[in-house]
Amino acid sequence: MPIRSTAMPARRTVLRRSAAISVALTMALTATACGESGAGGDGRTTITLGYYAEAGGPADGTMRKLVKEFEKANPTIRVKIESADYDKFHTRLRTQLAGRKAPDVWLSDGVLVQEFAGRGSLRDLSAYAAKLNPDDYLGVDLIKKGDPKGRLFGFPQGAQSTALFYNKKLFAEAGVEEPTADWTYDDLLAAARKLTKDTNSDGKPDVYGFRSYSPSFVESWWPMVKAFGGEVLGEDGKVAIDSPQSRQAFDWMLRTMYEEKVAPDPVTTEALGKSQSLFPSSVVAMQFGIYARIQTANQGKVDFGVAPLPKGPTGERGDLANINAWVINRAAPGARADAAWKWIEYFSGEKPQAAWTDIGEAIPINTKVTRTPAFLSPKTPPADRKVFLDSLASADDLGLNPVWSEYTAAISEAVTAALSKESSVPDALKTGQSDAQSAIDRFRPAG
Amino acid sequence: MTPVTTASRRGRAAVDPPKVHPPKPSRPGGAKRTARRVERRWALLFATPYLAHLVLLTAWPVLALAYLGFTDYDTVSSPRWTGLDNYTRLLRDEAFWTSLLNTGYFALIFVPLQTVLALALAVGLNQKLRAMPLLRGAYFVPVVSSWVVMAYVADAVFNPRLGSANAVLGWFAIDPLNWLDSPVLVIPTLALIAVWKGAGYMMVLFLAALQAIPQERYEAARVDGAGAWGRFRHITVPGVSGTTFLVLVLSTITTLQAFEQVFVMTGGGPGDASELTVLYMYRQGFEYFHMGYAAAIAWVLFAVILLLTLVQLRLQKRWVHYA
Numbered sequence: 049m050p051i052r053s054t055a056m057p058a059r060r061t062v063l064r065r066s067a068a069i070s071v072a073l074t075m076a077l078t079a080t081a082c083g084e085s086g087a088g089g090d091g092r093t094t095i096t097l098g099y100y101a102e103a104g105g106p107a108d109g110t111m112r113k114l115v116k117e118f119e120k121a122n123p124t125i126r127v128k129i130e131s132a133d134y135d136k137f138h139t140r141l142r143t144q145l146a147g148r149k150a151p152d153v154w155l156s157d158g159v160l161v162q163e164f165a166g167r168g169s170l171r172d173l174s175a176y177a178a179k180l181n182p183d184d185y186l187g188v189d190l191i192k193k194g195d196p197k198g199r200l201f202g203f204p205q206g207a208q209s210t211a212l213f214y215n216k217k218l219f220a221e222a223g224v225e226e227p228t229a230d231w232t233y234d235d236l237l238a239a240a241r242k243l244t245k246d247t248n249s250d251g252k253p254d255v256y257g258f259r260s261y262s263p264s265f266v267e268s269w270w271p272m273v274k275a276f277g278g279e280v281l282g283e284d285g286k287v288a289i290d291s292p293q294s295r296q297a298f299d300w301m302l303r304t305m306y307e308e309k310v311a312p313d314p315v316t317t318e319a320l321g322k323s324q325s326l327f328p329s330s331v332v333a334m335q336f337g338i339y340a341r342i343q344t345a346n347q348g349k350v351d352f353g354v355a356p357l358p359k360g361p362t363g364e365r366g367d368l369a370n371i372n373a374w375v376i377n378r379a380a381p382g383a384r385a386d387a388a389w390k391w392i393e394y395f396s397g398e399k400p401q402a403a404w405t406d407i408g409e410a411i412p413i414n415t416k417v418t419r420t421p422a423f424l425s426p427k428t429p430p431a432d433r434k435v436f437l438d439s440l441a442s443a444d445d446l447g448l449n450p451v452w453s454e455y456t457a458a459i460s461e462a463v464t465a466a467l468s469k470e471s472s473v474p475d476a477l478k479t480g481q482s483d484a485q486s487a488i489d490r491f492r493p494a495g
Numbered sequence: 496m497t498p499v500t501t502a503s504r505r506g507r508a509a510v511d512p513p514k515v516h517p518p519k520p521s522r523p524g525g526a527k528r529t530a531r532r533v534e535r536r537w538a539l540l541f542a543t544p545y546l547a548h549l550v551l552l553t554a555w556p557v558l559a560l561a562y563l564g565f566t567d568y569d570t571v572s573s574p575r576w577t578g579l580d581n582y583t584r585l586l587r588d589e590a591f592w593t594s595l596l597n598t599g600y601f602a603l604i605f606v607p608l609q610t611v612l613a614l615a616l617a618v619g620l621n622q623k624l625r626a627m628p629l630l631r632g633a634y635f636v637p638v639v640s641s642w643v644v645m646a647y648v649a650d651a652v653f654n655p656r657l658g659s660a661n662a663v664l665g666w667f668a669i670d671p672l673n674w675l676d677s678p679v680l681v682i683p684t685l686a687l688i689a690v691w692k693g694a695g696y697m698m699v700l701f702l703a704a705l706q707a708i709p710q711e712r713y714e715a716a717r718v719d720g721a722g723a724w725g726r727f728r729h730i731t732v733p734g735v736s737g738t739t740f741l742v743l744v745l746s747t748i749t750t751l752q753a754f755e756q757v758f759v760m761t762g763g764g765p766g767d768a769s770e771l772t773v774l775y776m777y778r779q780g781f782e783y784f785h786m787g788y789a790a791a792i793a794w795v796l797f798a799v800i801l802l803l804t805l806v807q808l809r810l811q812k813r814w815v816h817y818a
Contacts (some may be wrong), residue, residue, distance in 0.1 A: 135809035142781055167571040167784065206618070314765065319655035370567035454783040465766050470678065487783075492567065 093387045094126040095380075098154030106407045114403060119392050125387045130154075145169050152380040153388035155205055158370040158450050162194045165201035166450025166493055171376040174200045176389045185396060186413045186440060187371035191433040195446030196285075197390070201375025203392050206410025208338040209440040210235075210271055211354040211483045213345060213430075218243055218255060219334040227334075227355035232299060233275065236334070236358045240310035245335040253309065257333040260304045261266065261467050262323035265460055266368050267336045267465075269305035272297040273367070274444065275360030280459065281447030289459055298466060306469070309469035314468045327352075338370070339411050339436050346408070346428050354430040356439060368388040368486060369443035372410065411436050451491045456485035504787050523770060558581065563790035567756065570786050581791035586705060593767055594775040595799075602750040604686035613694045617701030618731065632700070634695040642692075642755040649688045675761055678768035685769060689756055693749065697742045704738035705731065736815045746805055751800050772796055 055223035101107040109130060115127045130151050144150040164170050177200050182188050190366040195201060211228055219226055222243045240257025247254045270280060278293035304311040317323050326332040328348025345352050357365040374392045376385050401414040405423050412418055418437055462480030465471045556668035562583055566574035585591055620631050652660050653674035661671035674684040716726050754773040757763060780789030
């Protein structure tokens with residue numbers, strides 16, 4: 049008892065001290081967490097900028113350089129960078145949004161803008177953009193088209209459109225005329241036959257004329273469906289892929305892979321080293337590709353050119369475009385949103401856009417830059433980059449809506465089964481349409 | 496008090512006894528109770544970090560998950576109560592059933608193969624030779640390697656063009672196979688790779704069990720004329736049956752929760768041929784914003800794991816011998 053009676057006060061003291069420390073720590077943590085306004089003691093506004101890029105790669109390096117220049121030009125704004133590779137960035141972003149900790153401004157894949165906007169995560173940029181001349185920028189209309197009310201939830205950062213890539217050396221060796229703007233799908237098939245070669249006579253082609261299938265469907269079945277007169281998503285927002293025109297397009301693809309054998313089937317495509325490595329390694333002589341494929345083709349040291357996509361039976365080319373965009377977090381307070389918009393405005397300017405063009409990752413969205421020799425007369429192939437601008441001018445969007453990832457995955461899974469001959473084309477289109485429409489119907493807009 | 500007591504003693508017979516109240520008998524155990532109460536408080540204080548962890552990081556998420564399973568929750572807006580909608584949708588969701596079938600197929604190959612291989616390795620490595628620790632370590636290396644590293648190594652083996660597996664097939668004039676790109680071969684190939692990664696850990700468990708079997712039993716069997724196979728069948732197998740049961744339960748649970756491997760190596764493809772249930776759940780929650788639906792999948796998966804474990808527990812009475 050005496051021991052306890054003398055020891056207890058000491059323990060109580062310990063307890064009291066512990067409690068005091070706990071309270072102090074809690075207050076400190078709360079104070080840290082409450083630093084949300086972004087206005088520091090030095091009067092500067094701190095914004096968080098998120099983007100996806102390969103760590104240490106050219107895009108990451110250029111972005112960091114541009115951020116430094118932006119801070120220099122805007123001394124009242126401090127930029128905190130959050131970057132990661134594409135997959136990691138988007139996985140983290142979804143968790144950050146759930147935890148209300150997303151960046152103030154981030155680079156969004158164009159196809160995901162409506163996914164975030166539809167869930168109430170993005171700020172409408174229409175009022176900010178109203179101060180700019182829309183004719184000075186490419187892709188604004190395509191972003192607006194994704195929103196049923198025509199609001200602008202993202203501002204263009206870089207554009208991607210489709211073209212026919214062809215390997216000049218393989219064309220010359222086969223004695224085939226290079227593609228022109230007048231080419232049709234019949235011309236494409238005829239050239240592919242001549243370009244397909246079995247050099248070691250093992251009964252399997254070593255060089256294929258064309259890459260018909262790619263999991264990146266913007267470079268495969270989607271433009272083909274449109275060129276044959278079909279639609280993936282109708283104007284009424286309903287899935288419309290189950291149509292006779294789509295069937296024609298898929299039958300044409302099957303013909304190239306299994307009858308004519310001028311294109312690798314899906315299994316062979318993967319076995320040959322994944323779809324995006326076929327053209328850079330000269331395993332295929334032609335492919336449909338977006339602007340960003342210029343980088344990989346040049347890494348493969350391929351001498352190549354680009355031409356407009358061939359015309360389908362209806363005369364349509366089925367051009368598609370994806371506009372990657374800067375978006376502003378709806379939860380960002382006014383001062384941070386204003387600072388974020390300043391960054392967007394800065395990035396859309398001539399100098400930053402010229403720097404971004406040098407990387408060769410995207411078509412610049414500043415129209416003045418698209419007219420400069422840096423873009424039109426590059427040091428690396430392809431020489432004629434205007435093809436991408438023309439394609440962009442006539443391109444449709446990728447059927448954007450708040451469940452884009454889910455509904456396109458449903459279609460893609462079904463049609464890949466058909467292209468792998470695991471199901472028939474009519475069954476695949478029926479399943480794909482039904483599953484994709486269910487995904488769209490399940491969505492309930494925020495608020 | 497003391498003088499009064501002395502006086503009273505002296506004059507007890509002559510005078511009225513002084514009204515001295517006897518001291519209240521102290522309650523036996525009262526001090527003990529106080530001490531226990533204080534100790535309980537201290538115990539609670541020391542247990543607080545663990546309890547906080549349990550409540551905040553286990554109990555609360557489990558309760559939240561139970562609630563989310565009955566809601567439409569996109570992670571951005573507030574959850575909306577939808578009752579049993581998620582569970583009724585699950586019943587009609589072909590993709591979910593495909594993922595469950597894929598998981599079952601994966602488990603059917605993986606669990607027995609890993610158990611047999613781990614036991615065989617343990618028996619082989621249960622020798623008193625100088626190089627044994629090195630060999631045991633070598634088999635354990637894949638266990639501690641990440642799935643990303645394993646994916647690179649597996650690609651060197653199963654790459655359709657450059658992999659050594661097809662090179663071996665070539666020696667026997669067999670056409671190369673598209674191991675991970677073929678809808679038919681992808682699950683068996685993934686199971687093989689998973690066995691390669693996991694067998695080392697189970698081998699260690701079996702090694703511990705083997706070393707606990709008394710050597711006298713083997714000696715007695717040898718004296719009775721039992722051969723190597725007889726000793727293995729009648730002494731080793733029953734002797735490690737408790738560990739075999741543990742390995743079976745752990746392997747089954749591991750398989751039903753498999754995610755990293757398919758996420759890194761196939762992404763669920765080709766098509767949905769290797770889409771396992773946890774990957775499907777991840778897609779629903781983190782790619783398609785259906786966190787409520789993903790929560791429902793988690794509960795169904797939990798029920799499946801619980802059911803299988805209960806069945807295994809019931810069946811073990813028939814074949815597990817605890818020494």
